[in-house]
Amino acid sequence: MARPISVTYRISPTPDALSVSAAEFFTETVIAAVNSRGVARVAISGSGTPKALFTLLADRNAPYFAQLPWDRLQLFWVDERCVPPTDADSNYRMTYEAMLSRLPLPAAQIHRIEGELDPEVAAARYESTIRNVFRLEGAEIPTFDLVLLGMGEDGHTASLFAGSPNLHRALNPAAVAGCVGMWAPAPPQPRLSLNLTALLDSRRIVLLIAGDAKWRRYEAACAPGPADEMPVRGLLRAISAPLEVCWSP
Numbered sequence: 001m002a003r004p005i006s007v008t009y010r011i012s013p014t015p016d017a018l019s020v021s022a023a024e025f026f027t028e029t030v031i032a033a034v035n036s037r038g039v040a041r042v043a044i045s046g047s048g049t050p051k052a053l054f055t056l057l058a059d060r061n062a063p064y065f066a067q068l069p070w071d072r073l074q075l076f077w078v079d080e081r082c083v084p085p086t087d088a089d090s091n092y093r094m095t096y097e098a099m100l101s102r103l104p105l106p107a108a109q110i111h112r113i114e115g116e117l118d119p120e121v122a123a124a125r126y127e128s129t130i131r132n133v134f135r136l137e138g139a140e141i142p143t144f145d146l147v148l149l150g151m152g153e154d155g156h157t158a159s160l161f162a163g164s165p166n167l168h169r170a171l172n173p174a175a176v177a178g179c180v181g182m183w184a185p186a187p188p189q190p191r192l193s194l195n196l197t198a199l200l201d202s203r204r205i206v207l208l209i210a211g212d213a214k215w216r217r218y219e220a221a222c223a224p225g226p227a228d229e230m231p232v233r234g235l236l237r238a239i240s241a242p243l244e245v246c247w248s249p
Contacts, residue, residue: 006242007242009245009247010022010025010245010246011247012247012248013249016052018049018246018247019052019056021246022148022208023057023064025206025244026057026148026206029204030068030073031068031069033145033146033203037145040072040074040145040146041076041142041143041144041145042073042075042144042147043076043077043144044075044076044095045079045091046077046094046095046150047091048210049209050095050148051098054099055098055099058098058102058103060102065103071104073105073109076111077092077095077112079091079191079192080115080192081115081190082192083115083188084115085116087188089187089188091113111129111130113126115192119190120181123179123180123181123192126179127177127178130177139176141177141198142198143201143203145202146202146203146205147199148206149205149208150207151208152217153211153213153214154230155220155231155233156231156232157231158199159182159184159191159192159193161182161183161184161185161191162228164182165183167182169195170193170196171195171196171228171238172197173238175195175197177194177200178194179195200238200239201241202239203241203242204241205239205241205242206246209246210248215247217230218232218245218247221236222236
């Protein structure tokens, strides 16, 4: 499998500094995409580390809000819990409360995964949304300008968990790009996630890692071993996009 074209490490002394570093890169990437293609298509993830970034991006006292071309940003999600958008576990709700509720981002530019629906229906609808927004034909793969990922201490990324029945299909780089139902080891267990193929052609991927335990897991993922025991390893082996690893102790 191909290795990333390049890996850049951004080491920050604190979690707050990590958010600043990620916000700077997010802003630079979105502006560059808009300048080149007139639009920026970004896929984001949930959990605590991205939440701090989203709060910073929407802060009108920080420099990023005024710099970002919000009217040209198309926002997608990498994964979602199978819960309603008002549920405390919803990735969409977290993003809405931290960022979207404070932004001039039209609803037509926000493309969430409908976690409240039957997983197969939600996956099919999300795939259809992506194909329509990207204007894909046949087996074409979406090209996100930026994919924002996190990583768990167990080595999962997106909602690709070791032991999930669909993991092999989700990590297969020869599969059709799409959204798959996954199973997490902790509640809420049903999840939906973009598969590896949907991420492969992204122009840039950022992996946010907070804490020493997660850094050790990342180092282990860079070593040889089966991808199904550490899904982030499958990502690292398969992607060809430039990878930005942002870490803080």
